[in-house]
Amino acid sequence: xxxxxxxxxxxxxxxxxxxxxxxxxxxxxxxxxxxxxxxxxxxxxxxxxxxxxxxxxxxxxxxxxxxxxxxx
Numbered sequence: 001x002x003x004x005x006x007x008x009x010x011x012x013x014x015x016x017x018x019x020x021x022x023x024x025x026x027x028x029x030x031x032x033x034x035x036x037x038x039x040x041x042x043x044x045x046x047x048x049x050x051x052x053x054x055x056x057x058x059x060x061x062x063x064x065x066x067x068x069x070x071x072x
């Protein structure tokens with residue numbers, strides 16, 4: 001599962017990937033969550049829910065600068 005990378009273009013699919021990333025955040029797998037959310041951001045820039053979750057993941061690993069950058 002560590003090689004999971006976002007590949008789905010439809011809103012339904014990327015919503016499932018955001019949910020997957022949130023579960024990874026709760027499980028303490030912040031690096032995997034950041035990887036998934038970053039791929040979604042590249043493919044679908046500006047999604048508020050994604051930005052909030054990516055900001056949270058960055059904050060939890062102590063990268064406050066990137067966390068603030070994701071602030072909507």
